[in-house]
Amino acid sequence: MARSGRLTPSSEQRESGRQQILDVIRAQESIARIDIAQATGMSPATVTAITAELLAAGLIEEIAPELAPGARRGRPRVALRLRGAARxxxxxxxxHHVISTVITDFVGQELASHEMPLVQGTMPVPELCAQIRRALELTCEKGGFSIEDLSGVGLGMAGMMDADRGFIYWSSSLEERNVAFTAAISAELPCPVFLDNDANLVAKAEHLFGEGRTCDNFIVITIEHGVGMGIVIDQQIYRGTRGCGAELGHTKVHLEGALCQCGQRGCLEAYVGDYALLREANISSGSERHTTIASLFQSAENGDVVAKSILDRARRMFAMGLANVVNIFDPSKIILAGARLSFDYLYSDKLIEEMRQWVVQVDAPLPEVMVHDWGDLMWAKGAAAYALEEVTARTVRELANAAA
Incomplete structure (x- = not known):
């Protein structure tokens, strides 16, 4: 009789159990079956049965830990760990200028990385898809394997998007709007692609590897070509109903103000983003042309009044944006990320003092504001972590369907 593929309540429970056990094993370097039972509340018999399935599928492996000094004599408990070579x-x-790629094993251990420069920051969908495939091929070559060996790809891009549908409403990397981008890039690649806003993936990286590991509620704000925000609430990323939540860069700070790259006026990033600062500097500076933020910053350091006034206004606008974040979310921590943070006008005592002036005053400390400049490869590692979660969930569903 043909199988319907529909899960029964018992098989759904088994699928949930597989996911729970994999999550517990992933959280530990190694763990014995009895400790998994205690951590999950499952019976030892259930844990033994499910781990046998995971062992047969090649997702986990057994290791025999050495008997610890001072421990009682006898056979040490066999522990389990994820099998890195599984995926x-x-x-x-x-x-805007580079595609950063990292490849990891199933444990999350980095195997290869590469940064491929882009000739232009905005391009048609087919061209960007081809560039992404090329970046993957180059990284795979460095690691000594083929692009066909990949089980999944996490992809972070700036813009407004619905991650669940793989749909991009608008991105500064694309010439077109309203693009089913996951479908387009999946036609170029031999494995599933998991798309999300790049700031969300920085938040995921912070939660898994960085300054958010000990926080249930925190916010990451990214400052580069534009301004992005990733929100973690109760350890989960908040995306909004349409996938367009957390767009701090497109909150309005000036009625009928400066033109933003999204097409509207008065957005925060139209005063803080790279392109906005360079645009104003090159309009206001006369004969001197600035092609990089470093050049503009150096002019301000050298006493250029125009350059200094541009950066001062950017700092005030950014302080206003931070104050709005505090007033709306009241997070325990705000993490500032991005290459621009090497220029301290966006992170200084003056910025924090200006933010403090606009925050609703209560007799309690402000959230901690800190800088954590990961670099683009760590943003890519957040994308890999996202793909790792999704690939794990898909693998568990495939096991459930095979057993149904």
Whole structure:
């Protein structure tokens, strides 16, 4: 009789159990079956049965830990750990000037990385898809394997998107709007692609590897070509109903103000983003042309009044944006990320003092504001972590369907 593929309540429970056990094993370097039972509340018999399935599927492996000094004599408990060779996962971060790629094993251990420069920051969908494939191929070559060996790709891009549908409403990397981008890039690649806003993936990286590991509620704000925000609430990323939540860069700070790259006026990033600062500097500076933020910053350091006034206004606008974040979310921590943070006008005592002036005053400390400049490869690692979660969930569903 043909199988319907529909899960029964008992098989759904088994699928949930597989996912729980994999999550517990992933959280530990190694763990014995009895400790998994205690951590999950499952019976030892259930844990034994499910781990046998995971062992047969090649997702986990047994290790025999050495008997610890001072421990009682006898056979040490056999522990379990994830099998790194079970899957290869890629993570990519598409920025305005470079595609950063990292490839990890099933444990999350980095195997290869690469940064491929882009000739232009905005391009048609087919061209960007081809560039992404090329970046993956180059990274795979460095690691000594093929793009066909990948089990999943996490992809982070700036813009407004619905991650669940793989749909991009608008991105500064694309010439077109309203693009089913996951479908387009999946036609170029031999494995599933998991798309999300790049700031969300920075938040995921912070939660898994960085300053958010000990926080249930925190916010990451990214400052580069534009301004992005990733929100973690109760350890989960908040995306909004349409997938367009957390767009701090497109909150309005000036009625009928400066033109933003999204097409509207008065957005925060139209005063803080790279392109906005360079646009104003090159309009206001006369004969001197600035092609990089470093050049503009150096002019301000050298006493250029125009350059200094541009950066001062950017700092005030950014302080206003931070104050709005505190007033709306009241997070325990705000993490500032991005290459621009090497220029301290966006992170200084003056910025924090200006933010403090606009925050609703209560007799309690302000959230901690800190800088954590990961670099583009760590953004890519967040994308890989996202893909790793999704590939794990898919693998568990495949096991459930096979057993149904």
């Amino acid at each position: 290869l996962i890629a993570g990519l971060k598409v920025s």
